[in-house]
Amino acid sequence: RPADVGEEVTLCGWVQYLRQDLFVIMRDFSGLAQILIPQDEVRLQVAVTFTISAIVNDSILISVEILNVCRKLPFEIKDFVKKSESLRMQYRYLDLRSSQMQYNLRLRSQLVMKMREYLCNVHGFVDVETPTLFKRTPGGAKEFVVPSREPGRFYSLPQSPQQFKQLLMVAGIDRYFQLARCYRDEGSKPDRQPEFTQVDIEMSFVDQAGIRGLIEGLVQYSWPVEKDPVSTPFPCITYEKAMKDYGVDKPDTRFAMKLMDISKTFHNTEIEFLKDALNQPGGCIQAICIPDGAVSTADGALKSPLNRLMPASAKQQLLQMAQARPGDLLLISAGTQECRPLLGKLRLQCAELLEGSGVAVRDPSAFHFLWVVDFPLFLPKEEDPDQLESAHHPFTAPLPEDAHLLYSLPHKVRGQHYDLVLNGCEIGGGSIRIHKASDQQHVLETILKEDPSLLSHLLEALDSGAPPHGGIALGLDRFLSIIVGAPSIRDVIAFPKSFRGHDLMSRAPDFVSEDELKSYHIAVNWPAGDEGNQEK
Amino acid sequence: RPADVGEEVTLCGWVQYLRQDLFVIMRDFSGLAQILIPQDEVRLQVAVTFTISAIVNDSILISVEILNVCRKLPFEIKDFVKKSESLRMQYRYLDLRSSQMQYNLRLRSQLVMKMREYLCNVHGFVDVETPTLFKRTPGGAKEFVVPSREPGRFYSLPQSPQQFKQLLMVAGIDRYFQLARCYRDEGSKPDRQPEFTQVDIEMSFVDQAGIRGLIEGLVQYSWPVEKDPVSTPFPCITYEKAMKDYGVDKPDTRFAMKLMDISKTFHNTEIEFLKDALNQPGGCIQAICIPDGAVSTADGALKSPLNRLMPASAKQQLLQMAQARPGDLLLISAGTQECRPLLGKLRLQCAELLEGSGVAVRDPSAFHFLWVVDFPLFLPKEEDPDQLESAHHPFTAPLPEDAHLLYSLPHKVRGQHYDLVLNGCEIGGGSIRIHKASDQQHVLETILKEDPSLLSHLLEALDSGAPPHGGIALGLDRFLSIIVGAPSIRDVIAFPKSFRGHDLMSRAPDFVSEDELKSYHIAVNWPAGDEGNQEK
Missing domain, CATH: 3.30.1360.30 (GAD-like domain)
Known part of the structure; x- marks a missing residue:
């Protein structure tokens, strides 16, 4: 840089290529630098790519140190070289060197940092980490289990910190947030990951408008400077209107x-x-x-x-x-x-x-945010339409004007749930919660026919002076993938799993010896004829 | 506040107590407020603790809204009321209301925010999230396993993102950090948690002094303002000197x-x-x-x-x-x-x-940081002293002056490992890593007799132009517990597990039905005579 003229500096980076055996082009994430090699140093031509540290004085090369050599790589680190998805995943540490992946990961870091500044420094939120080794939630069929050393007892990896964030409200942490790692075992679903990250937020003494305003400010504050600014407030339509006009609860309004x-x-x-x-x-x-x-x-x-x-x-x-x-x-x-x-x-x-076929329908640089509100609180169960199940989760409070119907016509009740939609993708959802133990018990026991004893700690907590509270969770991976225009959330995650939930680089999940499983008091039930596949 | 005089404001909070049926003392984390109730409103005496919203005008009460009522609590939320540890854990949402726990959690959030500002904004580090569903590492006896839906295949919850942070260096993310959730299944050990958080850092083109300087700056920058400032650089002694003078590798130098x-x-x-x-x-x-x-x-x-x-x-x-x-x-x-x-x-x-017995030996307000360096790279195995094992982990590079001994007298080699010690507790450790594949293979295969194929992806990555790199991990929970003077790391964690790894509030880990385990192709091996304990 101009300020460095006359200084003796050391450049460290990767050799991008050699030009005419005279110039070394060095690379790091910030750009390229060309270095002239004096004629008596041309032995450098031996290497294709290696790590190098060059000491330069007034643009005169003083010395070159080869820090590491490099094998022939399975693919070249050039943006125009197309790689298959599985090759990219197997050599993720090379794939991440591409300018697009460098941009995606660095943008992710910056955006998350701005979100933290907004929540923590501007709005006084408290960043609280909650456990991921937890108890199985009722109906938590998509929760991974983790065997403990006590026979038959398992932890569960939760799908969200829902219970903890509500308990924190009861605990007087009146403004909570967390970039929370969440887990969902859905088998193979397109563009889902078994672990993902959500921006998890909860507030006491707040209403729907309060949460919506907070999130609009959050998006605006953390929005990448190189994109057109986001204008607020975001438009807001009811679930009924969304279904009527677009036939879907997450309309693409572009x-x-x-x-x-x-x-x-x-x-x-x-x-x-x-x-x-x-x-x-x-x-x-x-x-x-x-x-x-x-x-x-x-x-x-x-x-x-x-x-x-x-x-x-x-x-x-x-x-x-x-x-x-x-x-x-x-x-x-x-x-x-x-x-x-x-x-x-x-x-x-x-x-x-x-x-x-080349017709411009949607502006690829446009970002249309939209709130969808007034969802039904309950829906008929698919397998038994006479029974109701929660449209979102059993902790959502009814709209105040529908609250009286909770005890008479629950299927008519609309909930204080809100979804945040961006370009036709749901990127967040939340609600004002039920904060009275009696209402929560009624919903769990009478309407949903769940065993309330599984949530007795939450019911007791609500009965301990729980403040009115509400919150939201934003799907960070999805949000980022839309911002950078990535075709998959895998492109904004450093080390994602494949479609089948595999890590193609390390070959996880992998076989574990019977002996290692003994301390967890479990054994594998091999499907008939499959035992031969066992590697150990 | 003075600026609010003449304004109509709404206060939301908890009723701390009633005084003479005339005054309501309201509480939130920021303090207390006393509200005079006009004589015709004394029906408030019915509640012991409830959530309340008071609308006040020129210090005249306009209206009171009772937002929720409160049952008789299992203990009073007063600092002088002593609670047993198990009662505190069972009703953690009440325990967290204490001024000490509010202070601890809010300080944790602020300190972590300052750390992020220092790393991300001041020093250009990239916050990268790495997977927690990973492959079992060789010798990873303390890793929880997570069954997948493929028979016999398990993920593993890693003890640290060690492999990922090194792979990120190969990937050209030259400055990485993460507040990483880590897992360790150690059964019951005093003051350990099955999941904990480390400040995980890795840099390319760095030496020991570079990492030490960075961390000293990090501690100084994030240090709570209400404490005496920390002076840098921290003293540094060798492992040999620490053992000679203090008989321990983490001396309390107070x-x-x-x-x-x-x-x-x-x-x-x-x-x-x-x-x-x-x-x-x-x-x-x-x-x-x-x-x-x-x-x-x-x-x-x-x-x-x-x-x-x-x-x-x-x-x-x-x-x-x-x-x-x-x-x-x-x-x-x-x-x-x-x-x-x-x-x-x-x-x-x-x-x-x-x-x-009342003699002042250590100043309770003193914080003595200390670097301990030049550890042996290998130690004789306890069960077979002719064999060597890594003193820390197999990725630590030798001291440059000892590097030639790696192939002749490995037991004489000192490693580029450094521990950060605070008041006699190890709060962090790290090293400059081996960045040449041939050295790493020699350590794994020849010295440690490990199967290098288990780490083939890491060896291949080192062979792909890996830069020299090094890093450190700070134990956030321990660090915070020393700063706030807590007797246990449980006091700086919102929802910790008990000594036996239990969540006493939700009763995790818990039994899971045989049916639910079927999709993971596992079954419980009940110890003889124990099957009766099964609750389902």
């Missing part, structure tokens, strides 16, 4: 193509399957209009199997309602509950298809 | 009472057991002098069974060497290696005994 209810157009229809749909309770006919979605075949005429079954007036009405122009594509769905989610999915697929 | 070699005094002795001791290889006679340790019986005469066996000249010499005065206590130990550690332990016990 583009329109909203759902339209076109039932009216068909209320006298003779078309059998549409009539059937409308006659069902809750039946409706929905449509989305994809601008220029059929531009290749556009001649202004309506092209559809329905064409000949619809009277001209209905067609006119339909086109008017949909504001469809020649070349547009109208997609129609008829039915009950599944009707909107189906079109919601088609809406996203159409956007992708259009973008794939 | 007081003297150093060990003295008094072998000379006895080199012509007729006392049989002393003669035997001196005749052994490495035999010596050591002493410590406890000032005023025998003041109650002081008359200037030497009181000892050895008295009549020693010539007057030897006695004279002994007293002179020990600089003993009337009333002092001299403790003598004769033997070989065990001789110094034994006196080292007695030295600490004497300090405790003296302090117990």
